[in-house]
Every structure is written in structure tokens, then in C-alpha cells.
Amino acid sequence: MLVKTFVKNNLVLCVASVVLVVFFLGYLVGMEVGQDTVRKQELANLEQRLAELKDSKSNTPSQISKDNDPLLGDPDAPLSIVEFSNFQCKFCLRFYSDTLPLLKTQYIDTGKVNLIYRDFPIPKIYDNSMSAALASECANEQGKFWEYHDILFENQHTWRQNESDLSLLTFKQFANTLVLNQEKFDSCLDSGKYADEINSDVGDGRDYAVSGTPTFFVGNDKVGYSSLFGTQSFSDFQKIIDEKLEQ
Template sequence: MLLFALGFFMAGFVTRGLVDDDSGGASPAVAAPGSQTGQTTVQGQPTAPAQARVPATADDDIFLGPVDAPVTIIEFSDFQCPFCKRFRDQTLDPILQTYEGKVRFVYRDFPISSIHEWAQKAAEAGECADEQGKFWEYHDLIFANQTALNQQLEAEGLNGVVGTFKSYASQLGLDTTAFNDCLDSGKFAQEVQGDYNDGVAAGVTGTPAFYINGQELIGAQPLAAFQAAIDAALQQAGG
């Protein structure tokens, strides 16, 4: 009976890569769409045919690195996604340090609201922080507190989590009146939805999803997988 209940519980997850191999025993490679590598997926979302997909673009979204870098990495991310946190914690900084001046890293929102209740408001909060020049600080703070925010959601609901988002604005020295008005009004809800729609058009079905000079890389893969893809893009770009 216990085994049956456990199996039913696990079947309820809609994440890919909950059991994945980061041992590095196999040669790293860019994963094909649909692979089981460290990604939270959208339940029931149809996959666009490859020929119908629109290339992912940076749009007007926030980025790190030089605008004219030979390699552009576009990430579609969800603040509540554990695999997105893994990428932030383990991989992003080494990429930026190793390829300083050669990579532009673009962050785009892809909140999977069907399973991540606070992801949409977190994305909007990030946009509100960006309006005051503090996106990356806010980005890091949310990911650092992802577990605590999930616990707060269980205890206090979404309103409690939004209250914490507002406290982060104060912690970062933002104009809290402007930030709170921005978040409460949903000022950037359509901006976030636009990112999501662009991701769907590009073939994104889960987070994190990356496009490295247009080449798709799926999930929070080991650093070596990103290095292989970036090195190939640099070679192709003559960098």
C-alpha cells in the first residue's frame, strides 16, 4: 500500500530530471528537446513543430556582459523552478568568469504558473526592481530564498510571499512606495507574459531553457555542457 501511494505521489510531478546524473561519466552534449535533464516542464503544453518555431531573441530584456559579445546566451527561467536555482547557484558565475567579455547573458521570464504559484509575481517583482536598476540583486535574492518562499507559500499563501517580495525591495534600498505600487498594479504583467509567449513560440516547454547563439540547450546541465556549446559558438563566430 505504501509503495502504491509513493508511486501515485511521484506520478503527480510534472518535472523532468528529478533523478538525473550529474556525475560527468558521459561526454557532455547539448540535449535534444524532450531529454530528461534537469528541467521543470509545462504540463499539457503542446510542442510547436520545429519548422513553425520562431528563433529566440534577446528582446529588450536585462543582460550581463557586453552587448556586442560574440556569444549570446538567452535563458528562459522561472524563479520558483528548482533547476533554475541550480543553474544560478552552480553554473552562471563560472560561465561569466570563464568567458568574461565574450558572452552576453540574457534573462527572460517563463513562469510556469500551473505548478509554481508565486513565479508570476516574482517575475513581475524582478521587473519592478529592474525599473530601479536592481534586477540582478533582486534575482539573486529570490533564488537564494526559494526554499523559504515555498515554505511561506504553504503557511501564509501568495499574499504572504508577495509581502516578502516587498520586504526584499526595502532590503535592497529601493524606493518601496514605487516598488509596491508597481507590483500591486501588475505594471509588468504583460511584459512577463510577452516573454512567456516568445518562449513558447521558440519551442520552450520548460525551464531552464537556453539558446546559445541560437542553439538550444535544455535544462540545468553541468558546466562542461555549457562550455562545450559556448566554445563551439565562439569558434563559429571566429572568437
């Protein structure tokens, strides 16, 4: 009797184990299928974007407005890089950390190129991008745009996933770090003072077929502009800049 009970119990355990293994394998397969679907959708989106860029190359405007946005370098430099960007974008961070230092050393600091930063927040994708843009404009009001620009990118990991209220507190702490007039900065940020300015940048960007960040326009009104989208290497910029400098 004990032997039969033992065999019966072990049989139940074996069946249960098989069921669990089958369930777990099914879960993994389902998860993999889900991930594969996501990857296919991302690839489709990328291919669509590349096709749009290919079709729009010949339609790149010959003139790109710099508005009155922050400029890095010599205002009289022969060429400009007009950047449409947002501070919460990982690809924008990659440009800041990997490509901009080389551009600054070889072209901006040497007076050959200047960089104009234009806001292009995308709140539907990046929850904190609008408030970050507003904060940078408030810093610009006190003459510290580029310092604030740098601190936002260098600390992106500390605020990009935060709830909006917590991000606002973080942005105010950054102002304190840069020794800005705190009361003036806080009032500026809380009131959304520069929302119209930012929306004007977004409107111009859409007129230029900007649909994602970062997007760059390299050139001047005389030789025209070439566009670059997404994470681009220094050599990609270098090729366009050198060609336009020779024109």
C-alpha cells in the same frame, strides 16, 4: 477460571497485534505502490520531454529574440545565452548556484558571452512564480534587476511555499533590503504593471518550443542557436560555447 480468563485475554491481544501488523504492512505496501506509481509517471513525463527535445533539435530557431530584457555582461559579446526561467523553479536555482558562477567567471566577465534573462513563470505549477517575475521587473525599473534576481534565488526557500499574500510581503521586504524606492516598488508590484511584458516573454518562449524551465538558447543570429533544457553542467555549456566561438 483465572487461568482461562488470562489465556483468553492474551489470545485476544495476540490476534489484535497480528491484525495491526498486517494492517501496517498493508499500509506500507500501499504507500510504496503509490510512490512507485508517482515515480513511473515522473519517468514517463521525463521520457516524453526528452523525446520532444530530440525531435525539436533540428527545429531550433536560427534567431532568438532578446527583447529588451535584462542583460548581464557585455552587450557586444560575440555570443549570448538567452535563458527562459522562473524564480520559483528548483532547477533554475540549481543553474544559478552551480553553473552560472563558472559561466560568469570564464565567459561573461571575459566579454565572450552575455546572458539575457527572460521570464517564463508557470503559475499552474509554481503558485508564486508570476508575482516573483513581476517583482523582478519592478526592481528592473529602478536599475536593480540582477541584485533582485540574486536575492530571489538565494532566499527561494523562504518564500517558494508561502501563500501569495505572504510572498508579496516578502518581495516588498527584499526591495527594502536593496534600498529601492519602496513606495514606487510597492505600487508597481500591486498593480501588476509588467504583466504584459512577462506574458510577451512567455509567448516568445512558446514560439521557441519552451515548455519548462530553465531552457537556454546559446549562440547568435549568425551561427545560429543551440538549445539546452533543464539542469545542465558547466561543461555542457562550455562545449557549445567553445564550438560556436570557433565558427
